[in-house]
Amino acid sequence: MADYSFNGGIVIKNPYPVSKVEIIQAPLPKKIVLPLQQLGGQAKPCVSVGDYVFTGQVVASTKGSFDVPIHASISGVVLSIDKQVIAHKSGLKSQCITIESDGKDKWLVNKNSGVDFLHYSKQALVEIIQKSGVIGLGGAGFPTHVKMSKVLDCHTLIINGTECEPGVMCDDALMQFHPRDIIRGVEILLHICGAKRAIIAIEDDKQSAYQALSMFNHNDRISINQVPTKYTSGAEKLLIKALLNVEISSGKFAVDEGVICQNIATTKAVFDAVINHKPLVSRIVTVTGDGVKPNNFEVRLGASFKHLISMASPNNKAHDYRMGGMMMGIDVASIDIPIGKTTTAIFVNNQAQKPIVQACIRCGQCSEVCPVGLLPQQLYWYAKSKSIEKALSYNLADCIECACCDYVCPSHIPLANYFSFAKALNKQQTREQDRINTARERFEFREYRLERNKLERAxxxxxxxxxxKEKMANEHAQKQKITEAMQRVQQAKDKNDGTNI
Ligand code: SF4
Ligand code: SF4
Known part of the structure; x- marks a missing residue:
């Protein structure tokens, strides 16, 4: 078997293993909160407070081609359209639509299920994906229809079935319980992007998922490759390098090299959208940690973290909550926040003493595990002293903030946080510099314009x-000519008068 490995990274066993990976259906929430903010801008509500809505009905839409419509994930009545705290590291409020459930889950009637996608044009399929609200469900949330229509000369489609973080099991569960739909979803994506082949990448400790997919895969263009169970094998550029030996250079994207990567859950959502014309109204979320009984739950979008955590038998201790994952996730202060399309996991851990941060001892362990070959200890000095130019010269921009360096650091330095901060500072400084440059250019142009006007006026x-002057001279010359002519006439007249005498 090929190795498909990469340099660096760390092997972290699932800290909260389960005896059986399941997908447990979470009951209908009493209320859902749907944030309107998307990557490209804010969606515009097309319902009003008091309206009755069906499950799957569009409740907010966007004008731009980048974003996707927002669908009601339950049936019920629109309770409010106002600002609510959302699942974001800022902890700030954002405009949301809140719907109260009628407990009936009445769906909008769908007449198009069971279609044969081969009869659809690529453009029509991309449109269906957009209208169904499908975005990347692996965590980034990039709109799937944009990625699919952007690629030119695609040669390989990669379906990323590696869990993004240790302890997260939602993709494993999907592959085990919905292998047929996933293979069909891969075929739809292949039809759209026109790639010759698709590779489904699965970590080698997910044998049940591997076998389930292999059993349903009868397509010669689709292969299923097992990659080492090593964090961060799911990072897009690393996965492409490991599978295809194609290097995506800094600042470039996979699509620039003719490769498209889609997540397993996104692939299943594409199947639901195209074959069943079912919009994205639910997702599988892993709830894990030492404060709960870990497993996966299928839950309606917009249900609260609290609703889902209550399904996972939480213990009575005080908890810390983390959204996304133990490595790259973010701590959240409240669990009265809505589950979104990119909520892969919720970590519920018993509160514990945080390790004390100590000085760097230059042990070099952080560089050994960095999967993109950076020098984290060096970057740390520059990030800490806000020497952003220096940090950039040490390829700060290539840091994927995976926190492998944090994990091994004996001094418990939160290195990835420093790098994230340094990147944000760089963005801010670049924006500030752009603003100064624009202001200077405008000032210089104004000066130039004033000087030019002055010269033009002069x-x-x-x-x-x-x-x-010329006119006066002409007039004078004209007058002169007239005077001379008159003098000549007078002289001639005088002469004639003299002769007659
Ligand atoms: S692992 Fe920590 S202590 Fe060791 S060199 Fe890196 S930053 Fe310093
Ligand atoms: S956080 Fe950045 S520097 Fe640290 S290991 Fe990951 S990529 Fe390397």
Missing amino acids: QMMANKKKSL
């Missing part, structure tokens, strides 16, 4: 003066 005056 030239105009000189021209005017000259033409006035």
Whole structure:
């Protein structure tokens, strides 16, 4: 078997293993909160407070081609359209639509299920994916229809079935319980992007998922490759390098090299959208940690973290909550926040003493595990002293903030946080510099414009003066000619008068 490995990274066993990976259906929430903010901008509500909505009905839409519509994930009545705290590291409020459930889950009637996608044009399929609200469900949330329509000369489609973080099991569960739909989803994506082949990448400790997919895969263009169970094998560029030996250079994207990567859950959502014309109204979320009984739950989008955590038999201790994953996730202060399309996991851990941060001892362990070959200890010095130029010269921009360096650091330095901060500072400084440059350019142009106007005015005056002078000279010459002519006439007259005498 090929190795498909990469340098660096760390092997972290699932800290909260389960005896059986399941997908447990979470009951209908009493209320859902749907944030309107998307990557490209804010969606516009197309319902009003008091309206009755069906499950799957569009409740907010966008004008732009980048974003996707937002669908009601339950049936019920629109309770409010106002600002609510959302699942974001800022902890700030954002405009949301809140719907109260009628407990009936009445769906919008769908007449198009069971279609044969081969009869659809690629453009029509991309449109269906957009209208169904499908975005990347692996965590990034990039709109799937944009990625699918952007690629040119795609040669390989990669379906990323590696869990993004240790302890997260939602993709494993999907592959085990929905292998047929996933293979069909891969075929739809292949039809759209026109790639010759698709590779489904699965970590080698997910044997049940591997076998389930292999059993349903009868397509010669689709292969299923097992990659080492090593964090961060799911990072897109690393996965492409490991599978295809194609290097995606800094600042470039996979699509620039003719490769498209889609997540397993996104692939299943594409199947639901195209084959069943079912919009994205639910997702599988892993709830794990030492404060709960870990497993996966299928839950309606917009249900609260609290609703889902209550399904996972939480213990009575005080908890810390983390969204996304133990490595790259973010701590959240409240669990009265809605589950979104990119909520892969919720970590519920018993509160514990945080390790004390100590000085760097230059042990070099962080560089050994960095999967993109950076020097984290060096970057740390520059990030800490806000020497952003220096940090950039040590390829700060290539840091994927995977926190492998944090994990091994004996001094417990939160290195990835420093790098994230340094990147944000760089963005801010770049924006500030752009603002200063724009202001300077505008000032210089104003000065130039004033000087140009002054010169033009002076030239105009000189021209005017000259033409006035010429006019006066002409008039004078004309007058002179007339006077001379009159004198000649007078002289001739005088001469004639003399002759007659
Ligand atoms: S692992 Fe920590 S202590 Fe060791 S060199 Fe890196 S930053 Fe310093
Ligand atoms: S957080 Fe950045 S520097 Fe640290 S290991 Fe990951 S990529 Fe390397």
